[in-house]
Amino acid sequence: MNQAPLPNIRLDFSLTPHDIRRRRVNQIMLRIIQAAAIVSVVPLFTILFVIFSKGLPQLGLSFLLNGPLEQPTGIVNAIQGSLVMTFIAIIAAAPIGIGGGIYLNEYASTRVARIGELFIDIMLGVPSILAGLFAYFALVPILGHSGWTGSIALTVLMVPVVMRTTQEVLRLVPAGLREASLALGVPLWRTTIFVTCRTALSGIMTGVVLAISRGLGETAPLLLTSQTSNDVSINLGQPMNAMTVVIYQNATSSDPQIVATAWTTALVLFVVALILNVSVRFKTVNNRVF
Amino acid sequence: MESEQTTASKIAAKATRRDTTAVGEKSHIAMQLTDVEAMYGNFRAVNKVSLEIEARSVTAFIGPSGCGKTTLLRTLNRMHETLPGATVKGSIEVSGVNLYGSSIDPVRVRRSIGMVFQKPNPFPAMSIAQNVASGLRLSGMKANKKVAEIVEESLRKAALWDEVKDKLNEPGISLSGGQQQRLCIARTIAVEPEIVLMDEPCSALDPLATLKIEELIGELKTKYTIVIVTHNMQQAARVSDTTAFFNMGPDRGGFLVETGPTTKIFTNPTNKLTEDYIAGRFG
Numbered sequence: 288m289n290q291a292p293l294p295n296i297r298l299d300f301s302l303t304p305h306d307i308r309r310r311r312v313n314q315i316m317l318r319i320i321q322a323a324a325i326v327s328v329v330p331l332f333t334i335l336f337v338i339f340s341k342g343l344p345q346l347g348l349s350f351l352l353n354g355p356l357e358q359p360t361g362i363v364n365a366i367q368g369s370l371v372m373t374f375i376a377i378i379a380a381a382p383i384g385i386g387g388g389i390y391l392n393e394y395a396s397t398r399v400a401r402i403g404e405l406f407i408d409i410m411l412g413v414p415s416i417l418a419g420l421f422a423y424f425a426l427v428p429i430l431g432h433s434g435w436t437g438s439i440a441l442t443v444l445m446v447p448v449v450m451r452t453t454q455e456v457l458r459l460v461p462a463g464l465r466e467a468s469l470a471l472g473v474p475l476w477r478t479t480i481f482v483t484c485r486t487a488l489s490g491i492m493t494g495v496v497l498a499i500s501r502g503l504g505e506t507a508p509l510l511l512t513s514q515t516s517n518d519v520s521i522n523l524g525q526p527m528n529a530m531t532v533v534i535y536q537n538a539t540s541s542d543p544q545i546v547a548t549a550w551t552t553a554l555v556l557f558v559v560a561l562i563l564n565v566s567v568r569f570k571t572v573n574n575r576v577f
Numbered sequence: 578m579e580s581e582q583t584t585a586s587k588i589a590a591k592a593t594r595r596d597t598t599a600v601g602e603k604s605h606i607a608m609q610l611t612d613v614e615a616m617y618g619n620f621r622a623v624n625k626v627s628l629e630i631e632a633r634s635v636t637a638f639i640g641p642s643g644c645g646k647t648t649l650l651r652t653l654n655r656m657h658e659t660l661p662g663a664t665v666k667g668s669i670e671v672s673g674v675n676l677y678g679s680s681i682d683p684v685r686v687r688r689s690i691g692m693v694f695q696k697p698n699p700f701p702a703m704s705i706a707q708n709v710a711s712g713l714r715l716s717g718m719k720a721n722k723k724v725a726e727i728v729e730e731s732l733r734k735a736a737l738w739d740e741v742k743d744k745l746n747e748p749g750i751s752l753s754g755g756q757q758q759r760l761c762i763a764r765t766i767a768v769e770p771e772i773v774l775m776d777e778p779c780s781a782l783d784p785l786a787t788l789k790i791e792e793l794i795g796e797l798k799t800k801y802t803i804v805i806v807t808h809n810m811q812q813a814a815r816v817s818d819t820t821a822f823f824n825m826g827p828d829r830g831g832f833l834v835e836t837g838p839t840t841k842i843f844t845n846p847t848n849k850l851t852e853d854y855i856a857g858r859f860g
Binding site for chain 1: 654656659661684685686687688689691692694696698699700701702711712714715716717761764765768
């Protein structure tokens with residue numbers, strides 16, 4: 288045991304003024320970004336609180352099932368209108384958006400893809416009132432103020448949402464999977480459907496739901512196209528009511544009873560959108576494949 | 578009974594591996610490469626390679642990074658052209674037919690010339706069994722045998738059956754890296770290719786998993802023609818019968834330096850470049 292004596296190590300851990308200042312700045316900055324995070328969610332809770340406190344008292348089965356001219360008054364026609372027009376719109380927008388997204392990411396040359404992306408981004412940035420304006424001038428003269436024109440205006444707004452999401456999730460699919468499939472002698476179109484899209488399916492569905500949420504939440508284009516109606520009907524050839532339009536119209540009324548209807552409609556709309564989003568979130572988190 | 582066969586073939590494979598020094602019966606040529614050039618746009622990644630690949634044997638492509646060996650491998654089953662801007666010149670003949678002939682469908686080529694990639698890439702949305710059957714299912718081919726039989730047979734050939742037979746319905750990506758790579762090999766041989774290309778199949782694996790794959794390659798060469806790209810020279814020496822050494826030219830394009838029986842390349846190479854590379858003086 289001829290161990291050399293251990294050298295004496297002396298470390299000084301006492302805080303210098305510099306350390307103290309750094310720690311103080313650190314604390315302050317931490318509080319600031321915490322405050323920013325809190326401020327960002329304040330509106331959500333305020334909105335929730337107001338919607339529930341003002342909307343809940345009126346909410347009942349009759350509100351959901353009665354027409355606007357019945358007593359007690361209800362918004363069944365607006366719920367129907369919103370759902371029917373959004374449904375028709377997504378039936379059209381999903382295949383166009385998914386197909387276009389697949390084309391841009393899987394088949395188009397780099398240049399075409401880049402130009403395509405630019406167009407989608409522009410379309411995504413177009414204020415929804417412009418989509419309404421387009422439908423108003425191009426379609427209302429042919430189809431009149433009707434559920435159909437409303438649906439088409441919504442389709443115009445939904446397509447880029449679906450397309451962008453599709454393209455982005457397809458881009459996340461590892462190139463190795465496509466190669467593995469191609470190297471097995473699987474034709475490109477089958478690879479695209481059964482490997483690439485299959486792998487990205489939950490992401491694509493998220494895009495579709497995002498588009499549905501957008502459709503449900505639009506007001507401006509519907510004001511210009513489907514307008515409003517008191518009839519309880521799902522006839523797309525006629526003007527149609529929508530929840531957002533009811534909120535817009537009733538909120539500005541001088542009659543507090545009608546204003547209250549706006550709040551309750553907002554509550555219904557909020558819950559519908561929430562259910563949609565949460566259900567998709569659960570679905571996509573559980574089925575995450577990459 | 579199956580396991581007896583596997584053991585038998587293992588012994589046979591080991592025997593053949595030992596016998597590679599003795600130049601035995603000259604087997605026939607599986608692929609004939611003539612002046613093969615591979616381009617990425619205007620960049621020539623592979624320069625005029627002419628090479629014969631023997632059937633039912635293992636051919637290794639070795640060489641420093643960037644010498645075009647993986648690119649060349651990908652021309653052999655027309656995977657190279659799936660990359661944007663990638664093209665191939667020259668001819669690659671299999672049983673007298675040029676794979677790049679105008680009437681040849683690349684999908685058919687890939688069906689008979691399979692490929693195993695560097696990174697194990699099982700399909701994440703599929704179970705172990707589905708992964709093995711994927712080549713048949715995805716191409717919409719009607720199999721003669723029952724799919725379950727093909728799955729078992731392929732997994733046995735890939736020396737994975739015993740490890741996964743009780744969990745065939747679990748996702749393919751739940752397996753370890755080495756098992757995933759053997760799953761990918763099972764998937765490749767399930768479509769019954771003649772030739773199997775392997776692009777650094779062990780580079781993402783630990784030494785034990787590597788050993789298993791190397792043993793497997795020794796078994797597979799009794800039924801398939803194998804071409805393997807490897808960075809690991811010991812691996813080339815262990816598994817291959819023939820070695821082709823590539824290097825990067827002054828124009829950064831890869832070219833074939835020399836090819837020959839593995840024992841000769843590693844003990845008595847003709848070219849000074851090969852000797853330096855083998856000795857670890859560059860690369």
